[in-house]
Amino acid sequence: MQELIKFENVKKTYNIGEKSFNALDGADFSINKGEFVVVLGPSGAGKSTLLNLLGGMDKVTSGSIIVGGKDISKYNDKQLTEYRAENIGFIFQFYNILPTLTVLENVELVDSIVKNPKDAKQILKEVGLEEHYNKFPNQLSGGEQQRVSIARAIAKDPLLLLCDEPTGALDSKTGVEVLKLLKKQCDANNGENTVIIVTHNSLIAEVADRVIRLKNGKVESNTINKNPKNIEEVNW
Amino acid sequence: MLARKMFRDIRFNLSQFITIFLMVFIGIMAYSGIRSYMYGMTKSAEIFYEEQNLQDLEAMAPNFTDKDIEKVKKIDHVKNAERRLTIVGNMDSDKDITLQMNFIEENEISTFYVVQGESFNKEKSGLWLDEYFANKNKIKLGDTIKIKYDGETLEEKVLGLIIVPDHVYDIKDESAIFPTHTDYGFVYMSINEFPKSYVKKQAMQKAGIDDEKIFDMAVKDFDYKDYLTFNYLLVDVDEDENKNYVKNEIEKELKNVLAVTKAEDTLSYATYQGEIEEGETYCGVFSGLFLFIAILSVITTMTRVVKKQRTQIGTLKALGFKNGRITMHYVGFGFWIALFGAVLGLIVGPLFIGNVFINEELEYYEVPNGRAVVSTRGFIVAAITVLVITLVTYFTCRKELKENPAETLRTQMPRVKSKNLNFTTKGIFKNMSFGSKWNLRDIFRNKARTIMGIAGVTGCCMLLVCGFGMFDSMNKFLDDQFDKLYNFDYKLSIKQDYTNEQYNKLTERFGESTSQTLMIEIENGDVKDANNIFVDNSKGYVRFVNHKGDFIDLNDDGVFVTEKLASVKGYKIGDTIKWHIYGKDKYYETKIVGLDRDAQNQNVKMTKKYLESLGIEYKPDAIYTNDDLSGVKEIDGIELIQDKNALKSGTANMLDTMKMMLVLLIVLAAVLGGVIIYNLGILSFTEKQYQFATLKVLGFKDKQIKKIYIKQNNWIAIISIIIGLPLGFYMTDYIFKMALSDSYDFGASIKMISYVYSAIGTWIVSFVFSKLLARKIGKIDMVTSLKGNE
Known part of the structure; x- marks a missing residue:
């Protein structure tokens, strides 16, 4: 398998008042192309920081992050913006869809930033929202909103899908539906797409190709799951 | 898509954005409205003055003879000159109406703007009437009006309703302030209409001959034309810069001239101009205030919108939107609303405020064809406003937009520097209620x-x-x-050429509470300022106050000047001012012995005794009385009766x-x-x-x-x-x-x-x-x- 991501001694320090604390404290790991990855860890372990750095939303204090052979930790703001626009799809715990745009408009939003976006209506159909094109987000349930968010991320056809607690605000049944969609995205494109899910729900790890455990800003373990379970097989 | 988002965001925060819109709109509307009416007044007057050939200089004298006018016409740079006899008569009606009568020989300078009827013709019998006055008094073309003057009655048909450029602001007396056009107006007639018998009577009086036969014998081939007097001269000068030269030449050539006034210094012109400038202040202060509020609203509203949309900004960034585009999107809120408000203000302001104000003003000031005109300055101010609002929006959002996306997505907690708030736990604050403490801290945060x-x-x-x-x-x-x-009920202006007999009768009837106003020029270095001296012999009918408003008395040791005049010219008590009376060469130097305060006129005041000590003869021109003169229209020897109320x-x-x-x-x-x-x-x-x-x-x-x-x-x-x-x-x-x-x-x-x-x-x-x-x-x-x- 081809290596896609490599973290080399990545540190991220936050200064709060006069104190400082290391959210990531020398993290080292790598991820291969096409993997369905779960990052596990208790709160404060540095999971979200890892995702933010990987997604080009924040900058490292030291160390380097190589994505597809390029060191994105050396990128300036402009390059990072381009990197996000072209390569990354984000999915957040609280969906973060724009409340004043309709479902369809939220997905069409990416048309104005990427060169070859997917057809918004087609994607919404794939995530099962074809009935809700013209609804506003506040008219939808949590699971539906998360599906809009997934549709928006997928519309960019990103190399890398980064999901921060995507099921955290959802009930388990809806959560399963969302996970299925994410897995489907990972398998699409001849298995070239990589999906990284950050969660503290260790059950999700059972379906992952690779599980990375974080503790106090360091990688505790980075294991490959030889026999990932089917999503239906997991006892939620 | 972002444009659609902006549109919806505005809709969801409508009340907030309406504030910004309204303030920009009102501010620009007020500014451009008031500016457009001021500019409209300026423009329409300019056109009026230009087209009707307003006189460049106006001279006053007891009489301008044929020779005088020839002399003036020969002065370099003088294009034309014509003379006028101006007197004040009363209209024969049940109301108390004063009419200024102007008898002219030709009408090439300050020509009539004929609203209705025919233009001036020397050979026509009849009169041309002040259009504003005619309107207010419902006098129509073809009506006949009677005017009484010193025992004579003129009966004339109205040939035309006119507006004249040197009568834009026209009042009975300087204390009237405001032209109402109901009890005062002007008429123009050919000099041929001036009563010939009256001229002869005057000539006889001057010669001291009572009997007409004796007079006819003494003055053979009497031609009344030789005895006509003209007290005004209008002069047309080729270029503006030559006005001073011509003014000085006239003063040199004609010894009896009382005053030569440039057009811009005449009461009519200057008051109108003053009215325009007055608007400027209001306009600046109020529009400024609204724009200030608009800016405040922009800051508060945009801070709120941007804070509320922190996660949305973060999301857009995470999606890969460039900072520039996100900034444009948020700056757009301020820009489009300000632009919309400004454009609408620019349209509505002149259309409504501008035209309403100008119509209101031109009810009083006699200028035809007044229309609000949008000035370039209105556009500039509107553009600057939009720019400022846009910039303010930018600076308000900048902080949020500059943060990196991960930070933006995190919810912001108020940053508390604990040190700053420590004081609220000590001293007098210790015993405050929870609510007060909470509020105090909230304010400081x-x-x-x-x-x-x-x-x-x-x-x-x-x-x-x-x-x-x-x-x-x-x-x-x-x-x-x-x-x-004003401690009197009536002020009676005495005729200039009153006889001793008339004067004695007046003082017998009303007492000797009188005053005189002398037109003077005060020398201030190289400049000469026109002003007047009020010589007081009113015995308490006219009072004076000091700065605090307490009554003071003038004294016989020197002159009093008004506070404002003193502050404008830098006079102090103890200074000496040098002045001469118009039409006379002799200069006097008088010491300032006190300051008084006058809301309406800034001049010099002295007592009769002090005037006489300077060797000047006191010749009263006004009598004050508290007698009830209501209904009295004419008193022998009196030109004008003014009721204080x-x-x-x-x-x-x-x-x-x-x-x-x-x-x-x-x-x-x-x-x-x-x-x-x-x-x-x-x-x-x-x-x-x-x-x-x-x-x-x-x-x-x-x-x-x-x-x-x-x-x-x-x-x-x-x-x-x-x-x-x-x-x-x-x-x-x-x-x-x-x-x-x-x-x-x-x-x-x-x-x-x-x-x-x-x-x-x-x-x-x-x-x-x-x-x-x-x-x-x-x-x-x-x-x-x-x-x-x-």
């Missing part, structure tokens, strides 16, 4: 918001003080001028128009205050919602939370009132000082009760809007409020 709140409510309070204060000040002006300084009500009329504006001002003040409080209230409410929800969860009652919330607004209102009351006074004073020309001297004079009204008004506005906002506390949904902050 949100200094910018608090300062803006105070600025806005202070503005409201200032406007209220200004509204009430202008009212007070103008009433005080009326009282001062008419009740304090009529003067006062004329001025009061003018003030009535202003009162409407003041009411508008007061209403606007309330709106302004309300808008600011509501705006900031919503802003602070959003910030505090989480805290209030927490308090609610803890078991605080809505009522208790409301009390805490309203408390802060009450504090802000009180602080603002304390700042706003004195600032309101200064603003009113500034407006009066800037708006009024050098001849006026009255500052703000605001009654205690007006301050009380303003304070209560401000407080009520603050309280009502706080109450309205506090109602939202009951609607806080604990679950969503708390979850939103996870």
